[in-house]
Amino acid sequence: MIIDGHTHILPSNFRLEEKKSGKDSTFEELFSSTKAKTITGEELIQSMDLHNIRKSIVLGYGWNNIEVAKISNNYNLKKSKLFPERIIPFCSINPNWGNKAMQELERCLREGARGIGELHPTNQFLDLKNKKILEPMMTLARSEKIPVTIHGSEPVGHKYPGKGKSSPKELFDFIELFPDNIIILAHWGGGLLFYELMKEVKKISENVFYDTATTSFLYEPKIFKIANELVGSKKIIFGTDYPLVSSQRILNEMKELTQEDIKNITYKNVTSIFNS
Numbered sequence: 001m002i003i004d005g006h007t008h009i010l011p012s013n014f015r016l017e018e019k020k021s022g023k024d025s026t027f028e029e030l031f032s033s034t035k036a037k038t039i040t041g042e043e044l045i046q047s048m049d050l051h052n053i054r055k056s057i058v059l060g061y062g063w064n065n066i067e068v069a070k071i072s073n074n075y076n077l078k079k080s081k082l083f084p085e086r087i088i089p090f091c092s093i094n095p096n097w098g099n100k101a102m103q104e105l106e107r108c109l110r111e112g113a114r115g116i117g118e119l120h121p122t123n124q125f126l127d128l129k130n131k132k133i134l135e136p137m138m139t140l141a142r143s144e145k146i147p148v149t150i151h152g153s154e155p156v157g158h159k160y161p162g163k164g165k166s167s168p169k170e171l172f173d174f175i176e177l178f179p180d181n182i183i184i185l186a187h188w189g190g191g192l193l194f195y196e197l198m199k200e201v202k203k204i205s206e207n208v209f210y211d212t213a214t215t216s217f218l219y220e221p222k223i224f225k226i227a228n229e230l231v232g233s234k235k236i237i238f239g240t241d242y243p244l245v246s247s248q249r250i251l252n253e254m255k256e257l258t259q260e261d262i263k264n265i266t267y268k269n270v271t272s273i274f275n276s
Contacts, residue, residue, distance in 0.1 A: 004048070005056075006149070044079075062124045063124075134178070187211070
């Protein structure tokens with residue numbers, strides 16, 4: 001079984017609905033180009049069937065407009081009900097919305113959301129050291145034993161839409177505030193996993209997982225072997241950022257790992273999170 005831990009879907013009329021709701025700065029950055037691709041839930045299922053993906057986590061984006069976030073959240077929840085054995089819905093909020101953020105989060109959890117994210121600190125103007133703003137969300141996530149997926153940004157390398165500035169240092173500051181939460185750092189945490197060679201980073205990061213989303217755009221394939229040596233396969237979650245990257249492309253880059261390590265990465269770790 002393979003679980004894709006990082007995908008995105010949007011309704012086919014999302015561009016129109018987003019404009020009606022007052023526009024969202026994150027959407028404008030990511031999808032202003034006509035080449036930018038979005039897919040529906042049905043298109044995700046078709047791709048999953050083609051590549052033998054059993055389940056997918058569908059994330060939101062780092063929305064700034066709460067009405068736009070609700071459209072996205074509702075769609076994720078709707079498709080998870082339509083495909084209950086295939087889609088695992090997460091919901092997107094911005095903690096800067098205060099009580100409205102918590103109301104939306106609680107609503108989504110009642111309707112079946114299994115996690116929070118993808119948070120995008122740069123696009124959402126989130127200060128990852130502001131415990132007062134973040135604590136209500138993280139306290140609820142901890143009590144419900146649900147993961148929080150947060151975007152990681154490489155502090156070096158090429159620029160791309162949505163890269164952001166949530167560097168390993170900022171992410172580590174965030175983890176230090178909430179070490180007991182289950183935290184999934186997207187895109188290898190912007191490279192934070194390399195710092196787990198430091199004992200203090202490793203200790204604080206016990207509940208942290210690193211997803212492999214967009215690996216093929218960011219690193220050479222040997223990242224898998226190196227990451228496995230650094231943090232172990234039980235801390236890595238297979239994710240694609242589909243439709244940005246195909247599942248097969250990233251799966252092909254794991255070929256040097258053992259079958260047991262591949263099993264951990266492709267489904268055992270996600271399963272353990274939701275069974276915790």
